Amino acid sequence: MSDWEEEYDKNAVEINKPAPVEFEFPPNPPKENICFGVKNRNTSEFSRERRPYGADAGGPGGDRRRQAGEKLDSSRPLTLHVKSTSVGRIIGRGGTRIRELEESSGARIKINRGDYECEVVIFGTVAAQQKANNMIDGLLEDISRFDNYGRSHRGRGDWNDSTGSVWSHQQLSAAQAVTPRPTIDWNDIRENKDKYEALKWKDLPPIKKYFYTEAESVSVLTAEEVSAWRKETNNIFVDDLKEGEEKRPIPNPCRTFLEAFSLYPEIMENIERVGFTKPTPIQSQAWPVLLSGEDLIAIAQTGTGKTLAYLLPGFIHMDGQPVPRAEQNGPGMLVLTPTRELALQIEAECKKYRYKDYKSLCIYGGGDRRGQINMVKGGIDIVIATPGRLNDLQMNELITLSSISYLVLDEADRMLDMGFEPQIMKIILDIRPDRQTVLTSATWPTGVRRLAKSYLKNPMMVYVGTLDLAAVNTVQQTVTIVSEEEKKSYLYDFVRNMLPQDKVLIFVGRKIMADDISSDLCLQGLAVQSLHGDRDQHDREEALQEFKESRVRILVATDLASRGLDVHDITHVFNYDFPRNIEEYVHRVGRTGRAGRSGAAVTLVTRQDWRMASELIPILERSGQDIPEELVLMAERYEKHMKEKELRDPKGGPGRAGGSSSDRRGGGGRGGRDRWGF
Structure with a gap:
């Protein structure tokens, strides 16, 4: 840190004055500290701040004619004032945003925290300071447009007239007049919820979900044979959770890979290459349900093949959509999962099967955010994500979720345990309501039941063993x-x-x-x-x-x-x-x-x-x-x-x-x- 910066840190003390001014120099300024104008990002006005005096310090001893908006040279930092409640937009989660600002602008940014207001001090060349200043302006544009009273702030050029004098008392009173916010009619919103949702999704492209052709060896099975096979195969149980109507027929299980994917030779080639001999119990019953286009709840112990149970039908679902892949404006499949390790593992499974050259992307906190954004912009087909990072990209409009037609909530019980339910709710709001949804879990607690009831439509449930919590018997x-x-x-x-x-x-x-x-x-x-x-x-x-x-x-x-x-x-x-x-x-x-x-x-x-x-x-x-x-x-x-x-x-x-x-x-x-x- 330079001598000037040390002197600045030691002597910088803000003086609160009711009337904002650009500069106020005493007739015979002492060669100590004087008041400089500093732009306040909360009010778009200039406040008084003490800074070192002298030409080297950027004071009036160097040039009294310096104007408030004049650029400072590289030895003099630019100081901004930001509300404490807004400074998080500049810092970002784990400091990611402030690092991006420094990398992009070439400036160095220091934040001095206060109870109600923070100082953002920008060091570097004039060009770097100006670039960082503009980027911070963009970040704070939305939240600084209105203050706590709902009043739109005036630009700094508005509070001084052409002669440079401050506002009159009448002008100041008029500017500070509280404008009442429009009242939100929540009852109207609740009553017309379906109408608003229909307007939001009215231009959706068509979707196809049914891709199942039952093999002859499966269709000839009797009800007794199916029941006996399910009982012998880890006690598989299947239920139809559709409410208020007669139960739908439950598809018979596929006991071999060929019974499930005989019409999809590329999938069969991949399965043979990997070396699997027969489906796991959850896969045998989940594949015919998912290929029939139904929502599914899959409950099974860990290590029972739930990932492949939803991935392979997902590949077929994406390939069979009426809108060609090149014309879709975003990914078609989303897998939400609780941890980075599980997300990376699922991505490895996607790459292992290489179906139709689909591009998959793993989005998770702690990874290269900029690299993830660039890959999204380059075009991807499958997103595997943790809820926190995906919600971050979604809220900043860096990813489109309206094109998702196949959604997987993997390890739902763990995601709820980790407190991800608010992020999951926000993510699903931007996914088309007529999607196909899969929920997997190793347990069936109350929170998972609530989640399933909220976001799945008339699902079927497949569970292996028992819904009572039990560890693997091996x-x-x-x-x-x-x-x-x-x-x-x-x-x-x-x-x-x-x-x-x-x-x-x-x-x-x-x-x-x-x-x-x-x-x-x-x-x-x-x-x-x-x-x-x-x-x-x-x-x-x-x-x-x-x-x-x-x-x-x-x-x-x-x-x-x-x-x-x-x-x-x-x-x-x-x-x-x-x-x-x-x-x-x-x-x-x-x-x-x-x-x-x-x-x-x-x-x-x-x-x-x-x-x-x-x-x-x-x-x-x-x-x-x-x-x-x-x-x-x-x-x-x-x-x-x-x-x-x-x-x-x-x-x-x-x-x-x-x-x-x-x-x-x-x-x-x-x-x-x-x-x-x-």
Whole structure:
């Protein structure tokens, strides 16, 4: 930082005056600080600000005739004032916007935060300052057009007349007169919702959704044969959720790839090239439903082939649209998914099958935003995206979603757990209502049911196994009750006893713990990687790739890896920290025992986890696992504790012993052992 900048930072103090002026110089200015005019982005007016005096500092000692709008040279920064509530538009999520401004303009931008107003200081050459200034003007144009009273601001040339004098009192009063905003008639909007929606979508091109021709070997199956096959094949259950009318006939399952795709030789060639022998249970029943053009809810355990269940019908759907691909003004297929890792994995599946040379793009936070925008502009067919980044591009009108006719909400339960529902709602508002929609999930909680009812039309449901939460039965699950202090020694003993061909995924609850454990294992001379949300995207991809290729056989991760991590040869899952809910336990365990292989899961449970004991026991029972007696006692004690708590405070308030934060966590405090009987 130059001497001038240091002096500026030390002496820059804003003086609040009621009347804006361009410059006000004292008759004999002292060679110290004087008032300079600085443009305020909140009011489009100039405010007084103290700056160093002298020719080198840009003061009147250099040139008294300098005008307010005159460009400053590269040694003098340009200062803008922006409301604190608006400065986020300049910074952007994670500082992405301010970095783009600096890269595009060549200027350096510094933001000094205040309670109500922030200073945006622009350093650089005159041209760079002016370019950055213009770009910031564009960013703030929409939000600065009206102030808090709904009044349109006047330009700086309007508050001074031709003689340079400020407004009169009458002019100022008239300009500050509050103009009432027009009232929104919400009742009218609700009553005419269908009419407004019809106007929005009235110019839509036609859409085709039915592409199914039932194979003869499928059509000759009797109802008894179909029922027996579904029961023998992982107990597949299919239901029609159409309300108020007679149930529709449910398509018979396709037991082979040829029964589903005999009319699509390019898909058959890809399947043979990849080496699959027969469809998974969810694929067998999902393909005829989706090729028939119906919306679908697919519920199945992790690692059961749900991705291919919706991708292949999606390819056929896009290829069969009446509007040629070259004439469509945007992508035809959208897959929304919760994590970057799962998005990248789905994109890899799209590229693996290379159907009709469709171009796919993965859009996710942490990736190259500008590169993603450029690829969208270049033309793509399939978008695989996390809701946050896609919503960002959508709200900035950088991507068109009205052309989407095939929508997939993948791992819907996880997206809701991560708080993506508002972004999903905004995204779907811009997708045509007559689309075909697929929702996949490993569980069927209330939130997913609500989402399905809101955005799917008369769907069919296919689920494999049971709607009751259950871990995969190919995994041997071991639960060990330990104290918090013993957990590391248990983990290190486990790692020391690993066989050379073993590959373990260690789950922890916090990012700092992931770094701590991976560092400790590295110091012991072991090859280990960590995966969590605070790591750069490049580092996350590198860690996952090294684990997939077995260059490292130990991966320490947060629940970021409990979904979307498709590594078939994981032999063990080690739950160092118990997950925050029982659904995450099922997903963690499901990272092993995939693709027909067997696996093992070791879970450490401490007294702080006692509230989860009663939910863990049924999961172990359904998959035929041994249940430790200590776990049963822990569940009984927690149930007894909750009954006593309810008696002490029937209304559910704090109570004497029932409302502390340590109670809610299930641990902590010296009195915990006496209070809970541990």
